[in-house]
Amino acid sequence: MAKIQGAVTVNKERCKGCNLCVVACPTETLSLQPYEVNDRGYHFAFMSNPEACIGCCSCALVCPDACIEVYRVKID
Amino acid sequence: MDIEDIIKPENKVYAAPELLEEVNMHYCPGCSHGVIHKLVAEVISELGIVERTVGVSPVGCAVFAYNYIDCDWIEAAHGRAPAIATAANRLWPENVVFTYQGDGDMSAIGTAETIHAANRGENIVMIFVNNAIYGMTGGQMAPTTLIGQKTSTSPYGRRVDLNGHPLEITNLLKELDGTCYVTRQSVHTPANVRKTKAALKKAFMNAIAKKGTSVVEVVSTCNSGWKMTPEKANEWMAQHMFEKYPLGDLKNSES
Ligand SMILES: Cc1ncc(C[n+]2csc(CCOP(=O)(O)OP(=O)(O)O)c2C)c(N)n1
Ligand code: SF4
Ligand code: SF4
Ligand code: SF4
Ligand SMILES: [Mg+2]
Numbered sequence: 001m002a003k004i005q006g007a008v009t010v011n012k013e014r015c016k017g018c019n020l021c022v023v024a025c026p027t028e029t030l031s032l033q034p035y036e037v038n039d040r041g042y043h044f045a046f047m048s049n050p051e052a053c054i055g056c057c058s059c060a061l062v063c064p065d066a067c068i069e070v071y072r073v074k075i076d
Numbered sequence: 077m078d079i080e081d082i083i084k085p086e087n088k089v090y091a092a093p094e095l096l097e098e099v100n101m102h103y104c105p106g107c108s109h110g111v112i113h114k115l116v117a118e119v120i121s122e123l124g125i126v127e128r129t130v131g132v133s134p135v136g137c138a139v140f141a142y143n144y145i146d147c148d149w150i151e152a153a154h155g156r157a158p159a160i161a162t163a164a165n166r167l168w169p170e171n172v173v174f175t176y177q178g179d180g181d182m183s184a185i186g187t188a189e190t191i192h193a194a195n196r197g198e199n200i201v202m203i204f205v206n207n208a209i210y211g212m213t214g215g216q217m218a219p220t221t222l223i224g225q226k227t228s229t230s231p232y233g234r235r236v237d238l239n240g241h242p243l244e245i246t247n248l249l250k251e252l253d254g255t256c257y258v259t260r261q262s263v264h265t266p267a268n269v270r271k272t273k274a275a276l277k278k279a280f281m282n283a284i285a286k287k288g289t290s291v292v293e294v295v296s297t298c299n300s301g302w303k304m305t306p307e308k309a310n311e312w313m314a315q316h317m318f319e320k321y322p323l324g325d326l327k328n329s330e331s
Contacts, residue, residue, distance in 0.1 A: 005077055005082060006082065007079050007082040007083050009083060011092075014100060016104075016105035016106070017105060018105035018106030018306045019106070019305070019306060019307055020106055020306050020307065020310070023307050024265070024266060040100075042105070047079075050079055055089060056266075057089060057090045057266070058266040060090040061090075061111075061266040061269040061270065062111065062263070062264070062265070062266055062269060063110075063111075064101075064103065064105075064106060064107055064108065064109070064110025064111045064114075065100075065101060065103075065110050066092040066093060066096050066110070066114050067092075068090070069088060069090060069091050069092060070088070070089050070090035071082045071083050071084065071087040071088055071089065072082075072087055072089045073077060073081075073082050073087050075077060
């Protein structure tokens with residue numbers, strides 16, 4: 001059966017660390033950086049568990065700042 | 077497969093909207109305005125109308141919307157967006173004109189303009205961001221504030237005897253013969269974001285087809301004004317706002 005694998009990029013300087021992508025993700029792929037901040041002082045989102053991503057776009061849809069782009073591949 | 081092999085242009089399934097400017101938006105982290113801006117930008121691009129679209133921005137947190145979505149804009153005085161939109165559409169009828177207004181703008185200071193533009197059936201889209209508060213000025217009570225809701229001017233909660241009832245202006249607009257499409261949506265979950273985009277698209281298509289006034293209310297959060305995290309604000313909205321402002325189409329004339 002074909003398997004879907006996904007990945008996202010986060011525009012870290014645009015991110016405001018609002019956490020909405022983290023709670024929208026059904027696979028717990030994303031987290032906010034616990035220590036590191038961007039130039040504006042926000043704990044930006046990143047893929048803490050990249051293997052889990054299924055490329056469903058939920059995170060990108062709810063992101064108010066259009067930081068997230070989503071990629072998806074089908075593996076046979 | 078390695079992440080680097082997945083992140084390639086040919087595998088991209090979601091990109092930031094082309095029409096959204098690179099500049100950072102000034103909204104608070106997690107504010108619904110940003111999500112709604114993305115959807116407006118996508119719909120204008122997908123309908124191929126960017127060269128003839130004119131937005132009218134409000135007074136309120138969305139006052140700088142013209143810095144974020146790359147179409148033409150006019151900035152209206154507080155509450156007067158529907159009057160400006162009327163002119164922008166009547167003087168140049170090929171224009172596709174929309175207003176983008178908060179609840180203070182649309183249902184407090186601008187109530188007269190809102191009702192009369194809709195009653196005249198102006199061929200415009202009214203996007204109504206209802207966060208039940210005056211976000212920009214520091215979280216004061218709005219006509220849409222819920223009973224019991226605490227704001228900086230109702231610190232013990234809104235009271236009917238003192239402040240009257242929450243104004244459901246969208247329900248009033250539905251009753252007017254000039255409106256062709258009146259709907260209430262939200263953007264707090266991925267599924268709701270998709271529905272709101274479809275609603276906006278329909279509203280813009282109505283304006284192109286000159287069917288009358290379309291109203292898209294988006295029940296929204298103002299996490300700063302409500303003094304909650306963005307996550308909690310979404311939960312609070314689903315628990316409390318949807319009871320007073322239920323989601324769904326209020327009017328959808330197909331003719
Ligand atoms: C004529 C006039 N009266 C009052 C104000 C102050 N004022 C600015 S924004 C605003 C209300 C904004 O609330 P809303 O429309 O709900 O927008 P939000 O910020 O919540 O998105 C008010 C009363 C003003 N700028 N101009
Ligand atoms: S695309 Fe889906 S699975 Fe991947 S991070 Fe975003 S929400 Fe999670
Ligand atoms: S939703 Fe967007 S702004 Fe918020 S944390 Fe995620 S990437 Fe950052
Ligand atoms: S004050 Fe409220 S409406 Fe305004 S940007 Fe902040 S969260 Fe959004
Ligand atoms: Mg408001």
